[in-house]
Amino acid sequence: MAKKTSLKDIAQYVGVSTALVSYVLNGKEKQARVSQQKVLEIRQAAKLLDYQPNLIAKSLRKGQTKTIGLIVADISNPFFADLAKKVEEFARELGYIVLFGSSDEQEYKSSYLIDVFLSRQVDAFIVCPVSGTENQIKKLQQTGKPVVLVDRYFPGLPADSVRINNREIAMRAVEHLILGGRRNIALLSYQTDLAHINQRKSGYLKAMEKYGLAVNPELIMEVNYANLVPKVEQKMLAAFNLQDKVDGILFATNSLAIAGLRVIENLGIKVPGDISVVSFDQSEVFDFYYAPLTYIAQGIQSLAENAVLLVSKRLKEQIHARQYMTTILDAKLIIRESSKIETSLQLNGSISGLIQPELRAEKIG
Amino acid sequence: MAKKTSLKDIAQYVGVSTALVSYVLNGKEKQARVSQQKVLEIRQAAKLLDYQPNLIAKSLRKGQTKTIGLIVADISNPFFADLAKKVEEFARELGYIVLFGSSDEQEYKSSYLIDVFLSRQVDAFIVCPVSGTENQIKKLQQTGKPVVLVDRYFPGLPADSVRINNREIAMRAVEHLILGGRRNIALLSYQTDLAHINQRKSGYLKAMEKYGLAVNPELIMEVNYANLVPKVEQKMLAAFNLQDKVDGILFATNSLAIAGLRVIENLGIKVPGDISVVSFDQSEVFDFYYAPLTYIAQGIQSLAENAVLLVSKRLKEQIHARQYMTTILDAKLIIRESSKIETSLQLNGSISGLIQPELRAEKIG
DNA sequence: AATTGTAAGCGCTTACAATT
DNA sequence: AATTGTAAGCGCTTACAATT
Structure with missing residues (x-):
């Protein structure tokens, strides 16, 4: 309960002005040319009286x-x-x-x-x-x-900004799925105007385009923040009911992945047997999943x-x-079980229709 | 970049002392009996000049x-x-x-x-x-x-404290396992002098005692914070190698549960088929586990x-x-899949040796 | 020249005095 | 009696003055 000791207390104790005490306790004894004698006395008194500076006062005075x-x-x-x-x-x-x-x-x-x-x-x-x-x-x-x-950032607003290469890494992730033999790759993302999320979508589309893979609109699933779980369920059920079986999915965030994995579980779909999975971000759930998830590490x-x-x-x-x-x-793609290519898959015909990027121009054009 | 407006600025703008401004903006116009006219003018000026009080100055002055x-x-x-x-x-x-x-x-x-x-x-x-x-x-x-x-708290230190009934809820959890037919129930906890953790152990022991179940020392697994995962692995392997198969486990915290579940997975032990699991705390991993964990909700x-x-x-x-x-x-025991009693288990002889609490005195004494 | 002290001021609040 | 202003002070820092 004892009143906290202030600079003034120390000054009185040593018999000196508060200015000197301030200089010494802020390590400015050199600039202020305080005598060695006083420096010692002040330091000692500060310790003795258990001085702790009042940062509120300091802040007010210094304006920071x-x-x-x-x-x-x-x-x-x-x-x-x-x-x-x-x-x-x-x-x-x-x-x-x-x-x-x-x-x-x-x-x-x-x-x-x-x-x-x-x-x-x-x-x-x-x-x-x-x-x-x-x-x-x-x-x-x-x-x-x-x-x-x-x-996150705003493309139209000049500002200091630190972020990852969302578009490129999303593209890389989808490319990884494609090279693993996947073709019907879905995206679960947010319906938002946030640039970083849309960059992820853009990367997904770019990769699909690069390999000449058509994207059924129903594969691009975008949900609101509110009421996430039922919305995800609904969109995913629709996508997974398509004739061309979804065999790969990119989750745009960890929250989406957790909601999405739940649906995959409920449908009895096997990872990576039936579907390869990649998600942005990390989660303990990803590590603990029976097929630990391949994920995009943002380098927090x-x-x-x-x-x-x-x-x-x-x-x-x-x-x-x-x-x-x-x-x-640069974000990193950490490849684990959930996008593992099974040999049978690599060898069977399911990827025969895949257009190699080099060939795309001829095939399509 | 414009200098922030202060009380003084408003005072000057309205042509009044800072005292009045302070009274008005702190809702003390009544006590200070400021005229309605000035109140209006001051409020208006504050809005016009986009005044935001400097809480640092206020703190210094008020001492809070x-x-x-x-x-x-x-x-x-x-x-x-x-x-x-x-x-x-x-x-x-x-x-x-x-x-x-x-x-x-x-x-x-x-x-x-x-x-x-x-x-x-x-x-x-x-x-x-x-x-x-x-x-x-x-x-x-x-x-x-x-x-x-x-x-957390210190039993020997009088202090304001908010906590759960660790001992009672641990006891209740173990009792739940016992009533589900489990007998060789292990505890994974920390080696610590923290009272709340030891209360959990105490509750475990109490429940075992109540039902006359002997506790093999190897079932009480206590590990350090440092190097958690390998320590947990080692202790659990030892416990699970015992002749009497461990058929129930209480994890004293969520971190321990996550480390422990990993071992259970690796050993190919089925939850709740082979073992019933209860843990303190919550975790997304608990929800996502194939047998969602029964847990003790602390009511955060x-x-x-x-x-x-x-x-x-x-x-x-x-x-x-x-x-x-x-x-x-009061913490709550949330019962889910991981401690579900399977009918076969309930009916077979594995619980026949269980001493009912009512009978304990006669049987043991 | 070497050492130390004075005093203002950061932006507020509030007891008290002063004015109408 | 109703309304407003004065001024000190919260605990610091620091330009400058003052002392030896």
Whole structure:
């Protein structure tokens, strides 16, 4: 209950001004040319009185809080939970504390969090923006505080951004399925205007096109965030009832995969016997599945590290102010059981109709 | 980039003192008897100038930050991640912001986080304490700030605490297995001095005793946090090699369950055919397992809610200062596939040797 | 020249005084 | 009596002045 000791207490104890104490305890005894004698006395007194600086006072005075506001889209998703954890770790190493918030994919929550964080005087923002918040972000940038978008971004909005090569890696994943002999490859994704999700779709389409594979519209399954499970079920049942059996699927996120795998289970479809499966993101469920899932690892550590580093550089003004930075990280395709090519499949006729990319022009044109 | 507007700016704009502005914007116009005219003008100016209060300044002046420091033991465990999320939600509803930290089961990190949070002038603490930090907590209490222990606690330390009835629910879970016809029931737990974990063991033992079931020491498997997976493997292989086949198991946490299920899979043991499984906590893996796991739901929402509520009451001094509160919540046993009693098992002789509790005295004594 | 102190001010709140 | 203003102070930092 004892009153916390302040700079003033130490100053009185040693018999010196608060200025000296401040210099010494902030390691500025050299610049301020404090005598060795006083340095010792002050340090000793600080320890004796168990001094802990009041960072609130410091923040007010210096106009910086050493605080970063992080807004993720859904903290109950392990992807964002991991991201938050890593951001916190890196930020702490650099002496920053992180204020967390989850917008839960809601515009109004995002707006609310921004206001809370501004009131709390965070020095900078790291945001996984929600659909429809482009203007919020633009306005936020106008405060002059660094804003780094992570994972998600807006193609039309110049901004600091850290993300993966969504389109390329999706393409690579689908190509992997095709080269494994799959032809009727479905995509389960979100119906959204979020660019990173649509880039994944674009990569899927590009791969299918490259190999001359027609895509039945029903194979492109796009669902809303709300009411996910029944929607997924419905779309997947329709797709799996098609005459041409679905033999491969790309899940655009881990949540979709978990919902989708459930349907696959219920239908008694075997992985990878009947269908090859690849998903974005990671999940303990993927590891534990009887056929551990082939997945696209976003390198969460790297995303977090780059975002924090960028923020830190901005705060130190090491980057030209009016020039935004985009960092694109290479995601990795981790191939495991769920997309394993079974020998029988490789050898039977099911891939005979596959058009090799080299031949496509002639065949199609 | 425009300088943020302060109370002073509004005061100047309206032509009034900052005192009036402060009263009005804090809803104290009645107490301060500000004229209706000025109230209107000030409100209007605040909106016009897009005023956002500087909570840092407010905190410094009022000596309270409306901030709660939350220290969890391991944020990568979904149990704690969920807990953190819920704490944040409830705290926000009451106008508090939450500073998070994960001690990762390390004493020094816990100590470090406490110092960081104290420097940041949090108003109160909610802590899942790590083994060996009893003195840290005691010292923290002496600052006079509310400290609420959640999930974990120290039997010897008077403190505000919110937790579940670990012993009783463990007992109930094991009883459930026994009544399902299981006799050789193993426990996979941690080797630790944490009371809540040992209470779970105690409940297990109590149930076994109640039904007169002898417990082979090898069935009580206790492992360290470090190097979890190989340790679990080793202990479980030993237990499952015993002559009397293990036919039931209680996992003391979700992490242990995930490691343990892996071994069960590798051994080709069928759930619940060969073995009934119950685990503490929840996990997506439990839901997705071919035999969804019977589990002990801690009621994370309720834990979080009670912890935040207790903190809030303390801060409002609604509770007698020198009297600590312990809230024990009832956990629930959610029975699913993994402990389903198969008819054949119920009917065959394997439970014939089971001593009914009512008969125990005679049979044993 | 070497060392230390003074005092303002960051943006608020609030007891109290002052004005009409 | 009704309304408004003054000014101190929360705990720091730091430009500058002052002392030896």
